[in-house]
Amino acid sequence: MGISERREREREELRTRIIEAARDIMSEEGLAGLSMRAIAERIEYSPATIYLYFRDKEEIIQEVVAEGFRRLGAAMEASIRAAGPDADVMEQYASTGRAYARFALDNTAYFRVMFDLPGVAKVHAEDCAERAARAGESEDVGAECFDVVAQLAEKAAEQRLVRISNPAFAPLIGWGLVHGITSLYLSGRLAGRVDTPEAFLELIEEAIESLSFGMTSPDGVLR
Numbered sequence: 001m002g003i004s005e006r007r008e009r010e011r012e013e014l015r016t017r018i019i020e021a022a023r024d025i026m027s028e029e030g031l032a033g034l035s036m037r038a039i040a041e042r043i044e045y046s047p048a049t050i051y052l053y054f055r056d057k058e059e060i061i062q063e064v065v066a067e068g069f070r071r072l073g074a075a076m077e078a079s080i081r082a083a084g085p086d087a088d089v090m091e092q093y094a095s096t097g098r099a100y101a102r103f104a105l106d107n108t109a110y111f112r113v114m115f116d117l118p119g120v121a122k123v124h125a126e127d128c129a130e131r132a133a134r135a136g137e138s139e140d141v142g143a144e145c146f147d148v149v150a151q152l153a154e155k156a157a158e159q160r161l162v163r164i165s166n167p168a169f170a171p172l173i174g175w176g177l178v179h180g181i182t183s184l185y186l187s188g189r190l191a192g193r194v195d196t197p198e199a200f201l202e203l204i205e206e207a208i209e210s211l212s213f214g215m216t217s218p219d220g221v222l223r
Contacts, residue, residue: 015053017043023064027109031117034061061120068110073145075099080148090161090216093152094208097178101204104182105197111186115179146171162215170215177207 021042025034034057040047054060079099080092087095104111113120149171157167164170184190185200194200 014043014045014049018050018053018060019064019067022060023068023109023113026061026064026117026120027112031061031120064110065114065120068107068114069145071107071110072100072103072114073148075103076145076148088161089152089156089159090212093149093156093174094212096149096152097174097208098201098204100175100178101182101201104186105200108186111182116183146175149174156215164215174208174211177211178204181207 018039021039022034025038025042036047036050036057039050039060050060054063076096076099079095079102080087083091083095150168153162153167153170153174156162157164157170162170181200181204185194185203190200190203194203
């Protein structure tokens with residue numbers, strides 16, 4: 001490896017450290033605890049070094065959220081592939097819910113920053129809008145994750161696999177169900193009822209099966 005390649009690798013490694021430090025600070029202390037100085041202390045560099053990589057705190061927040069959604073999207077796509085080529089649309093749809101729950105377990109700090117911190121969604125949305133205006137296209141990776149689920153729900157409706165008055169609501173209902181249970185578990189509000197990751201995933205599985213029955217069975221039509 002040449003000197004330039006090694007320097008580029010070291011630069012990318014430090015950039016990753018900055019993002020992960022910001023992620024951990026926001027997960028542990030919220031937005032109020034995040035500052036360039038706090039990040040610098042975590043990675044044992046000067047604040048001036050961080051400005052070589054990011055223009056301000058808001059850009060770091062956006063990148064943390066974007067990285068979280070990139071990981072979530074990859075997890076969902078991997079879960080769909082794992083369902084196999086013979087899986088029907090509803091099985092693929094269910095696999096995205098399982099991936100969402102497992103992602104939250106394996107990337108809890110990212111999950112909390114992406115969804116639980118007041119103000120983060122606003123900062124992320126504004127920054128995405130600004131970047132999209134410059135690029136002339138959407139750069140919201142969060143929207144891309146949702147689009148995957150929405151497309152599956154649309155296909156299920158086209159194939160008459162679901163019975164729901166408004167198919168556009170299907171991905172929202174599924175997201176709300178899985179996200180709600182996941183947030184309750186991670187916050188500790190299910191303690192005494194669901195105390196282990198295995199029990200949580202079992203609960204998610206039951207929820208997905210119940211939702212699928214409600215959307216596919218003539219006796220369980222969602223109206």
